[in-house]
Amino acid sequence: MQIETEDVSIKPKSSYGIIDCDVHxxxxxxxxxxxxxxxxxxxxxxxxxxxxxxHPTYVNRTDAVPPSGLPVSSDPDFLRKQLIDEYGITHAILLHRSFSNPLPFVEFATAKASAFNNWLEETWLGAYNADGVFKGSIQISHQDPAASAREIERWAGHPHFVQVLSDSGARAPYGNRMYDPIFEACQKHDLPFATHVGTDGMGINLQASIGYPTHYIEWSTAHCIGYQTHLVSMLIEGVFERFPRLRVVLVEGGISWMPALLWRLDTLYARYRAEVPWLKRKPSEYIRDHVRITSQPLERPDQDKHLLKMLDWMDAEHILMFSSDYPHWDFDSPKHAFPKIPEQLKRRIYFENAKELYKL
Structure with missing residues (x-):
């Protein structure tokens, strides 16, 4: 799709809602x-x-502490007021973080992830969810792929669990066949596999960059390196040939890196395709069918025309989904994240892509 600059700020309010794909x-x-x-x-x-x-300063928005005195993002009434009602959120995709993937004691890691799933189902997907606005993620501990598959089986079919969730931190890139039981369960139950940035270099997980950064800003900036490693691995190792109905969601790792990575990968594939005969298409051609990426943190060039060009290059109309990363300090407001884009593209990013992926 060729994107042209268009100021839609003066247009009437759209007839569609917003699906926020990263709410903690x-x-x-x-x-x-x-x-x-x-x-x-x-x-x-x-x-x-x-x-x-x-974090060297603070993690959350300074206004995110509920008047009730409860911890940030634990009060459903305040979250609804500050996010759902404020911005007209149709559905919030919840990403609870059990931080179980770095743990070396695999049995406990699995039990911990399972307990977080039970808690989420009881509260945010149960008692707090009379209108069904909240949709959840099945947390797994990928150290034990067989146990992860059993956890997916346990919740498959639940009306409010809409994806499987893991961290980007891992001991092997996700194209490794050790993870196949997880992807097999995801495909069997038509659940996307989402990975949230973080825990790289933590516990038993390897650091994706060379060595260990000395500052938080280095570690955070290099998050996209881990995502690139996982994505290239999945594409080249043939994950999407082995699991042709698998969908993958990359959460909170930025977006601007994707076009250049795919250009480079396609160029090398043209040279070395004999090395990977199981691939039936260019690596980039698997993306629209199998990969979605969330918008926050949105890298913003100084000029809007450059942002629009980047969205065009990455096929944002089909693969990008809006996320706010509530309640974190770098929260992207739905009102300001994409101020000047065509209405058709805006509708796809804010609503349609997620609606189709999660069947909402």
């Missing part, structure tokens, strides 16, 4: 999770996250 929610206290664990695990700490690369 949290438990109100650790007991909400612990009660879903076998008592043999109760002595183990449940907290986890960026042990090496903690």
């Amino acid at each position: 929610v949290s438990p109100q206290n650790q007991e909400e999770i612990r009660k879903h664990l076998d008592p043999k695990w109760h002595w183990r700490p449940l907290v986890g996250g960026r042990d090496l690369f903690a």
Whole structure:
């Protein structure tokens, strides 16, 4: 699609809503999770996250603390007021972070992810979800692909779980056949496999860049390196030939890197295609059928015309889905993320691509 600059800010309000594909929610206290664990695990700490690369300033929006005094993103009434009602969100795709993928004790990691799924189903997908606006992700611990597949089986068919969720942090790129049980379960139950940026270099996970960064800004900037590694691996190793109905969602890793990566990959494929005879198409040709990417954090060139060109290059009309990353400090407001784009493209990014992917 050829994109031309168009100012739609003066047009009437659109007739469609917004599907936010990256909304983070949290438990109100650790007991909400612990009660879903076998008592043999109760002595183990449940907290986890960026042990090496903690935020040097703050993680969340300064206005995201609920008046109720509950932790950020744990009060459903306040989240609805600040996000759902404020912006007319039709559905919020919830990404709860169990931070279980870096753990070396695989049995506990699996139990922890499962407990977070139980909690999400009981609260945000259950008691807080009378209108069905919240849709959830099945958290897995990819260290044990067989156990991950069983967890997917456990929740498959639930009306509000719409995808499987893992981290970008891993010990092997996702094209490795060790992950096939996960992708087989995703394909069997028509659930997209989503990976959220983070936990690279944490615990047992490898750092995608050369060595370990010394500053948070280095680690955060290089997130896209891990995504490129996973995507190239999946394309070249033939994941989408082995699983022709599998869809993959790349969350919170930026978007501007994708066109150049695919140009380079297609060029090399033309030279070395005899090395990968299982591929039936150019690597870039698998993207529209199998890959979706979320918009936040949106890299913004100084000139809007350059952003529009980038969206054109990456086929945003078919693969890009809006995300706000609520409640984090770099939250992208739906009102300002894409201020000057054609209405057809805006509708695809804000609504149609996610509606089709998640069958909403």
